[in-house]
Amino acid sequence: MRAAIAVLLLLVIGVAAAMYLAELGGTVQIQVGDAWIGTSFPIALLLLALGFLVLHGILVAIGALRRLPRRLREKRALRRRADGDAAVTRALIALAAGTAEAARLEVRKARQHLGDTPQTLLLAAEAERLSGREDAAAEAFRTLAEREDARFLGLRGLLRQAMQRGDWEAAQALAREAETIQPGAAWLREERAELALRTHDWREALALSAPETPKPVLALAAAAQEPDATKAAELERQAFQLDKGFAPAAIAHAQRLREGGSPRRARAVLEEAWAAAPHPDLAEAYLVDEPDVLMRVKAVEQLIRRNPEAAESRLLLARIALAAGLTGRARAALDALVASGEADRRAYLLLAELEEAEHGETAEARAAQARWLRQAAAASPEPAWRCAHCGTEQPRWTPVCTSCGTVGQIAWTSPARPAMPAASAA
Ligand SMILES: [Zn+2]
Known part of the structure; x- marks a missing residue:
């Protein structure tokens, strides 16, 4: 308006x-020399x-x-930009579809149109990797790593390559560099945890809580690597607290307490561990300071008081009682064990030993012994430290399987019973 x-x-x-x-x-007049214009x-x-x-x-x-x-x-x-973007889209589709050659072709087009941008370089590296050209991919990742705006992407690619070819030293250096650029990145954390497991850097693995690996295992393994006794003791205590049924941690923790002048606390730890999961090594650690055979029986009664009916408790009591000459107590424990159906080979071998201790070198004793030995042969074998991954039996607990290299999979288990012939035929 x-x-x-x-x-x-x-x-x-x-x-x-x-x-x-x-x-x-009015008029306007212009006069140049003799010429005259007027309007x-x-x-x-x-x-x-x-x-x-x-x-x-x-x-x-x-x-x-x-x-x-x-x-x-x-x-x-x-127009170039539009063509380049279209090529990038096609390259992404080819990568997703797993067609390596098409991806490389489209990436080359994209680089012609758009030049070396972080996107095209990353796509180039991925396309090269997909087609198995690791060197060319590494070249692209290195170019990326040299750029200020895309260093993390380049380092990430190089780190993945290093881990794939098992070059742990290079991978660790790259991970450290990447960590300084992008501290606390979730992806990096996983890779570093994996690296720590690979390089058996248990402390780092524990700090990053490596996936699928039990923490007690990592804590105990870290304690064994720790030069500082105080820190090692703390790690052992942590391992025991995390899993009271993990016998190696309880034994290490108890031994540290005993050496530190607290034998009573050491025994309490072993008793707690026995209540959680009885293991013969716990008993051995418990009885190490007790040479007297009768006192050993008393000590065992103390150790197993919370779960006297567990198979390991009965077996332990029978073994120690037999060694002390208390055959009656040994037989009572073993009879109960056989009756419970949980007896393994060790129980029958102990029964054979008991026959000899009770009856001496008599024909009757020999016949009974032979009977127990036959049963022992048919019974399930004793549990052992075994890798849950490959099934290899280990002479003692270790954080890493000596056969397949899997971390944290060695557990105290009985071997899987062979399948029944009828079942396998079916
Ligand atoms: Zn294994």
């Missing part, structure tokens, strides 16, 4: 000025206005001509 009023006002002023000028009349004042004004218009038109045309090359360049760049 205001604009309309302004235009209207201008028109009124213009018309008034024109009428005033026509009214005014009325309104016509001269009109000519002047026309002259301005023509001049303006010429200037605009010149400006447009001068800008033309740049506009053409911009248009070409836009």
